[in-house]
Amino acid sequence: xxxxxxxxxxxxxxxxxxxxxxxxxxxxxxxxxxxxxxxxxxxxxxxxxxxxxxxxxxxxxxxxxxxxxxxxxxxxxxxxxxxxxxxxxxxxxxxxxxxxxxxxxxxxxxxxxxxxxxxxxxxxxxxxxxxxxxxxxxxxxxxxxxxxxxxxxxxxxxxxxxxxxxxxxxxxxxxxxxxxxxxxxxxxxxxxxxxxxx
Amino acid sequence: xxxxxxxxxxxxxxxxxxxxxxxxxxxxxxxxxxxxxxxxxxxxxxxxxxxxxxxxxxxxxxxxxxxxxxxxxxxxxxxxxxxxxxxxxxxxxxxxxxxxxxxxxxxxxxxxxxxxxxxxxxxxxxxxxxxxxxxxxxxxxxxxxxxxxxxxxxxxxxxxxxxxxxxxxxxxxxx
Numbered sequence: 001x002x003x004x005x006x007x008x009x010x011x012x013x014x015x016x017x018x019x020x021x022x023x024x025x026x027x028x029x030x031x032x033x034x035x036x037x038x039x040x041x042x043x044x045x046x047x048x049x050x051x052x053x054x055x056x057x058x059x060x061x062x063x064x065x066x067x068x069x070x071x072x073x074x075x076x077x078x079x080x081x082x083x084x085x086x087x088x089x090x091x092x093x094x095x096x097x098x099x100x101x102x103x104x105x106x107x108x109x110x111x112x113x114x115x116x117x118x119x120x121x122x123x124x125x126x127x128x129x130x131x132x133x134x135x136x137x138x139x140x141x142x143x144x145x146x147x148x149x150x151x152x153x154x155x156x157x158x159x160x161x162x163x164x165x166x167x168x169x170x171x172x173x174x175x176x177x178x179x180x181x182x183x184x185x186x187x188x189x190x191x192x193x194x195x196x197x198x
Numbered sequence: 199x200x201x202x203x204x205x206x207x208x209x210x211x212x213x214x215x216x217x218x219x220x221x222x223x224x225x226x227x228x229x230x231x232x233x234x235x236x237x238x239x240x241x242x243x244x245x246x247x248x249x250x251x252x253x254x255x256x257x258x259x260x261x262x263x264x265x266x267x268x269x270x271x272x273x274x275x276x277x278x279x280x281x282x283x284x285x286x287x288x289x290x291x292x293x294x295x296x297x298x299x300x301x302x303x304x305x306x307x308x309x310x311x312x313x314x315x316x317x318x319x320x321x322x323x324x325x326x327x328x329x330x331x332x333x334x335x336x337x338x339x340x341x342x343x344x345x346x347x348x349x350x351x352x353x354x355x356x357x358x359x360x361x362x363x364x365x366x367x368x369x370x371x372x373x
Contacts, residue, residue: 035237036370043363045250047356101358165293
């Protein structure tokens with residue numbers, strides 16, 4: 001009987017150990033994940049190609065010319081006694097123009113010079129077109145001089161090479177000519193474009 | 199032969215006496231049971247790639263995630279570049295920027311309520327961290343709905359291109 005009692009007690013204790021072992025095993029499962037955690041996440045955004053000519057356009061130093069509200073006017077276009085065109089010059093500044101990528105700047109004379117707007121046929125001794133030059137710089141980017149007399153397409157372009165920001169300064173100059181100009185209005189439109197071709 | 203029997207009977211009686219007391223006395227075994235639940239903290243449901251879209255104007259973006267932590271915990275974030283940085287190496291001309299710093303507002307929900315904190319990305323750059331998000335105090339996170347809200351301003355013109363950064367989120371027991 002003593003052996004029986006002893007055997008019974010051993011079984012009882014064994015049963016408790018087994019239950020304890022099972023319980024420990026079940027509770028320890030979440031610990032597999034570790035006590036700390038760390039993870040990485042990637043962020044990305046983009047900046048598209050942007051060009052802006054949103055700054056002010058202001059007139060600068062002039063000689064026999066003036067600028068206001070987008071119109072550059074030559075004050076005394078001809079000598080009233082001879083009808084010979086007089087020299088003039090002036091600067092126009094487009095402030096803080098920029099492109100955030102490498103691109104081109106293009107300046108175009110639509111009429112390839114100042115042209116008489118009249119329809120009359122000019123006698124051979126008179127001129128109906130006055131060529132002029134535009135010297136331009138965009139920040140640190142210098143453009144070739146636009147001379148309407150020898151620019152078949154009336155324009156010059158320059159690659160900026162990289163993103164560029166700065167004032168576009170135009171210096172316009174008309175020469176004096178010893179040939180009388182036909183009476184009438186002489187006009188041209190100068191276009192300044194920055195950015196990729198549309 | 200008789201003399202030889204008595205010793206046998208006597209032994210039998212002695213055996214009987216020895217067994218009876220064992221049946222009557224109670225026996226008791228006391229066993230103490232102890233268990234330990236280890237501290238466990240996890241980050242789940244993390245959106246590992248977040249597109250911020252166009253960043254040429256100011257903007258915000260929210261990144262959800264979950265924290266599960268069965269003990270008071272600390273939460274930290276580091277930034278690889280300290281800002282959104284243009285991916286291709288480029289010298290930034292005057293007037294332009296190749297980096298866009300941003301701010302991070304963290305919101306981590308605990309059983310005691312949300313804990314929030316704000317750090318600038320520049321203060322979270324790996325190796326030069328100078329800003330810390332608050333820990334959970336005595337709180338734990340069971341469901342742990344949480345988020346990071348990123349905000350950025352553009353003070354200079356961003357160069358054209360892809361801007362990126364990598365954030366590393368960490369959570370672990372305080373104690």
